[in-house]
Amino acid sequence: MTLADDLEKARAALTMIHREPFNAEAPPDALNGDITPTELHYVRSNFAVPAHDGALEIGGAVEHPRTLTIDGLRAMPSVERVVTLECAGNGRLAMRPLPAGEPWGDYAVSTARWTGALLHQVLEQANPSAEGVEVRFTGADHGSYLLHPVLTDVNSNDLTFVRSLTLAHATDPEAEILVAYEMNGEPLDPDHGAPFRLIVPRWYGVASVKWLTHVDVLTEPYAGEFETGHYMYQWADRPPERVTLMRVRARITDPARGATIPVGTYTVRGKAWSGAGPITNVDVSVTGEGDWHTAQVEPPKGPYQWQDWSFAWEATEPGRHSLRARATDAAGDVQPHVPPWNRLGYGNNAIEVSYVDVR
Ligand SMILES: Nc1nc2c(c(=O)[nH]1)N[C@H]1C(S)=C(S)[C@@H](COP(=O)(O)O)O[C@H]1N2
Numbered sequence: 001m002t003l004a005d006d007l008e009k010a011r012a013a014l015t016m017i018h019r020e021p022f023n024a025e026a027p028p029d030a031l032n033g034d035i036t037p038t039e040l041h042y043v044r045s046n047f048a049v050p051a052h053d054g055a056l057e058i059g060g061a062v063e064h065p066r067t068l069t070i071d072g073l074r075a076m077p078s079v080e081r082v083v084t085l086e087c088a089g090n091g092r093l094a095m096r097p098l099p100a101g102e103p104w105g106d107y108a109v110s111t112a113r114w115t116g117a118l119l120h121q122v123l124e125q126a127n128p129s130a131e132g133v134e135v136r137f138t139g140a141d142h143g144s145y146l147l148h149p150v151l152t153d154v155n156s157n158d159l160t161f162v163r164s165l166t167l168a169h170a171t172d173p174e175a176e177i178l179v180a181y182e183m184n185g186e187p188l189d190p191d192h193g194a195p196f197r198l199i200v201p202r203w204y205g206v207a208s209v210k211w212l213t214h215v216d217v218l219t220e221p222y223a224g225e226f227e228t229g230h231y232m233y234q235w236a237d238r239p240p241e242r243v244t245l246m247r248v249r250a251r252i253t254d255p256a257r258g259a260t261i262p263v264g265t266y267t268v269r270g271k272a273w274s275g276a277g278p279i280t281n282v283d284v285s286v287t288g289e290g291d292w293h294t295a296q297v298e299p300p301k302g303p304y305q306w307q308d309w310s311f312a313w314e315a316t317e318p319g320r321h322s323l324r325a326r327a328t329d330a331a332g333d334v335q336p337h338v339p340p341w342n343r344l345g346y347g348n349n350a351i352e353v354s355y356v357d358v359r
């Protein structure tokens, strides 16, 4: 099979948002399980899948610059982590006024098991200079940018996907940032960053640079289209902020939106996640304003993955019922009722409203 055939096959089960570059949501029932099968994991790429020569250059302000290959990464201690990734643009379609950008519904979120080397160990081997402040991550993908760049000094005909993290974050063993080469036990597929990518737990997906080619320690903060142009919250009434941690959010997975269910007890189920800490509480409402009931939240199965919750609903009244679920995390963050509007449409974690017909 050619690469094109493989890609077509890998993409067939997703809800396509954009053909080239390929962007697609997970099908709703992909959220039922703990792990999203690779072929159902959402895909978000700013440029077409690039060629990658297999080399990872570690450089910049380091004592020992070096070139790593997949074999070099595999020779390091390997770590496996289950990580929920959500695109910062997930839920953009529900924002008003509607921002420009990919029209994501609510399914640009998935959870996979990633295997790789720890970034802090890769950096330790290179020994960053004491003057280092940030680490810059470059992807192999580049090209003309569909959206107008926010920054005025960039050439939109040939942009490269580049991101940065503070040196403190990148070298923090507790952050457990991975240079991942396997997803769900298989080598990465082209849409998810083959041959290796960054996985930054707790952060919106944008930080997890795919098709990684360069890791450079910088002595000045990095500015670039995908760091300080796009992927910034441009609020209406306060200074702009970077998109970082995933905001607290709950999703109802069962019953499906608009489903018809029989009169009786129905176990409402869903997922909840937050980059700021475990979910401590999920409340469910079946009446509209007021009347929140405490759902049962399952303990986290790992530090970086969504949690299950459920609520036994006595659906005794035939008719249409609104359903809402509202999550709270260990940092005390609670979902808002109204999407927190910002010009580029990021971080919509508003309480979702769905309905079911009881017959
Ligand atoms: N090189 C590169 N890395 C990237 C991107 C990209 O466009 N190019 N998109 C980012 C964004 S916005 C998200 S949400 C995640 C999506 O990862 P996935 O496609 O494996 O789901 O990859 C991130 N890493």
Ligand SMILES: [Mo]
Pocket: 044, 086, 087, 088, 089, 205, 206
């Ligand atoms: Mo994203």
